[in-house]
Amino acid sequence: MSSKLIKIEKNSLIPLSGVDFIGIIDRGTNIIELKPLTSCNLKCKYCFVSSGDYETNFIVDSDYLVEKVREVIEIKGHHDIEIHIAPYGEILLYEDLFDLIQSLWKLSGIKIISMQSNGLLLNPEIIDKLNEVGLTRINMSLNTLNRDVANYLCNISNYDTCKLLENITLLLKSNIDVLLAPVWFPGENDSDIEDIIHFTLNHRNQGYSEKKIQLGIQKYLVYKTGRKLKKIRPKSWDYFYAQLSCLEKRYQIKLKLGPQDFGIHKRMSIPSIRYNKGDLIRVIIVSRGRWKNECIGKINDSNGIKVLLKKPLIFSDVMIGKEFNVRILKANYRDNIITAYFPI
Numbered sequence: 001m002s003s004k005l006i007k008i009e010k011n012s013l014i015p016l017s018g019v020d021f022i023g024i025i026d027r028g029t030n031i032i033e034l035k036p037l038t039s040c041n042l043k044c045k046y047c048f049v050s051s052g053d054y055e056t057n058f059i060v061d062s063d064y065l066v067e068k069v070r071e072v073i074e075i076k077g078h079h080d081i082e083i084h085i086a087p088y089g090e091i092l093l094y095e096d097l098f099d100l101i102q103s104l105w106k107l108s109g110i111k112i113i114s115m116q117s118n119g120l121l122l123n124p125e126i127i128d129k130l131n132e133v134g135l136t137r138i139n140m141s142l143n144t145l146n147r148d149v150a151n152y153l154c155n156i157s158n159y160d161t162c163k164l165l166e167n168i169t170l171l172l173k174s175n176i177d178v179l180l181a182p183v184w185f186p187g188e189n190d191s192d193i194e195d196i197i198h199f200t201l202n203h204r205n206q207g208y209s210e211k212k213i214q215l216g217i218q219k220y221l222v223y224k225t226g227r228k229l230k231k232i233r234p235k236s237w238d239y240f241y242a243q244l245s246c247l248e249k250r251y252q253i254k255l256k257l258g259p260q261d262f263g264i265h266k267r268m269s270i271p272s273i274r275y276n277k278g279d280l281i282r283v284i285i286v287s288r289g290r291w292k293n294e295c296i297g298k299i300n301d302s303n304g305i306k307v308l309l310k311k312p313l314i315f316s317d318v319m320i321g322k323e324f325n326v327r328i329l330k331a332n333y334r335d336n337i338i339t340a341y342f343p344i
Contacts, residue, residue, distance in 0.1 A: 003054055005039075006287060009061040013286050015304035016068045017270065019296055020337045021049070021088045022058050023304070024068055027334055028269040029259075031082045032072050036060045036100065038290060040089040042118060044154045046183060048226035049088045054290040057089075062096040066103045076267045078109030085115035086139075092121040101133040112136045112263075116181075120160070122167040130176060137177040139216075140168065144182070144192035145199060153189070153229075165199075172208055179214040184243075186220065186235050193217060197251050216257050217244060272336050273303055279328040280344060283307065285319045295319065297326065297340070308341045 008014045008022060016023030025033040037059045043052035073081055083104050085091055094100070101113055114137040130138070142164070144150050150159035171178050180200060184193050200215045219240045222228050235243075244255045259265070275281065283297030283305055292314040297305040307326050309315060326340035 004056040004288075006056060006058050007061060008058055008064065008287075010064045010067070013298060014296055015298055015300075015302055016060065016064065017302055017336060018299065018304040018338050019306050020335070020339075021290060021306075022060055024065070024072060024270075026072060026270045026336050028266060029264050030076065030080050030267045031084050031264055032069055032076070034065060034069070034083060034085045035087045036062070036065060036085065036091070036096075037087050037094050038089045039093045041093060041121060042090070042154050042156065043227075045227055046153060046185065046220065046229050048221060048223045050225060050227055051089050055292055056288050056290055058290075059094070062100040062103060065100065066107070069104065070107055072270055073107060073109050075270055076109075080111050080263065080265075081109045082112040082114060082263070083110055085113070087116075090121065091115050091117055092126065098129050098133050101130075101135060105134055114139060114179075116141065118154075119164050119167060122164070122171075124167075124170060127167060127170050127174060127176070131174040135176050137179055138171060139179045139181050142168075142180050142182055142196065143185075144189050145195045146192055149189060149192055153185075172203065172213060177212055177214070179216055181216045181218055183218045183220050184240070185229055185232050188229065188232055194247070194251075197247065197253060197255075201251065201253060210254075214257070214261075215253070215255065217255055270336060271302075272333055273299060273338075274333070275328045275331045275338060277328055277331065279331075280325055281328065281340070282323055282325055283340070284321065284323050287320065288315045288317070297324075299338075303338070305338045305340055308339065310341055310343060313343065 021038055022035050038054055039057045040051040104110060104113055113135055116139045119140045143153055147159055147161045150161060151157055168178060180196055182193060182196050200213055203213050220234050222234050248255050283299055285295050286298045287296040289295045293309045295307050295315050297307045299305055324342055325344055326342045327344040329341050330339040
């Protein structure tokens with residue numbers, strides 16, 4: 001399915017805070033999360049944000065992002081900042097990635113620059129460039145070492161497991177740390193999780209440190225707007241952690257990772273507008289959204305808002321620049337994300 005592409009620049013009037021799928025996410029810690037694009041090379045069956053299927057994709061100008069990051073650092077303080085590049089899509093599709101990383105390092109106070117990737121677009125040249133611009137760590141969404149299982153989970157027919165593992169080896173030989181971050185689908189990839197544990201331990205036995213190759217197993221979560229694996233029901237957090245404890249004892253490896261393992265600590269948050277569910281506010285519509293029933297509103301120059309359009313209304317370009325009363329559906333101050341709906 002072809003999709004429209006919108007480039008978000010400073011003069012686009014689209015704020016980089018307040019919307020979950022673009023811009024900057026601040027959770028009140030020393031980590032600043034960036035979402036520079038929404039395009040993806042996969043349509044994974046379990047994707048919690050349904051990436052790869054959007055009717056409209058977005059790409060954020062790197063200079064605009066860096067300018068906003070500079071403002072956030074001024075608030076948080078110029079020390080121990082981690083920039084985590086984690087789009088609703090695949091970051092290796094972002095043409096300005098290397099320039100973005102280089103520009104970020106010029107800002108005072110940044111200690112770590114990390115990014116999430118499925119890794120399938122990696123090659124020796126890209127790894128060399130990432131190493132050259134100083135990427136600190138890559139979080140790899142590797143769910144299995146079995147090609148057939150990977151093809152099923154990622155909804156493709158050509159998942160090149162061998163190439164991916166070769167590129168992980170190249171990353172380990174570079175200055176870039178690797179965090180393997182498989183999602184555990186109970187009853188689907190149980191043995192695959194153990195294969196990845198073996199893979200990690202084998203590399204540590206070859207001399208790579210726990211920092212150089214980390215393993216962070218993720219719980220399978222289902223979201224209303226995401227894709228869901230058929231016949232798999234998410235387990236409780238208690239069950240998940242109990243299973244991790246069993247694997248920790250069996251393999252003598254730490255699997256339950258927390259903020260302290262990554263140096264995450266509380267810091268000043270960027271200013272947010274306090275709304276409650278049900279509040280009525282007035283916004284200016286500045287862009288269509290990813291779907292025909294979604295658009296982006298502007299509360300002020302700093303804060304955007306995702307607006308969901310109630311059926312049968314769908315987005316039309318005539319809405320851009322118009323002011324509407326919208327009603328707050330969700331105000332997540334932990335992530336500084338606001339969602340509303342229209343008509344009220």
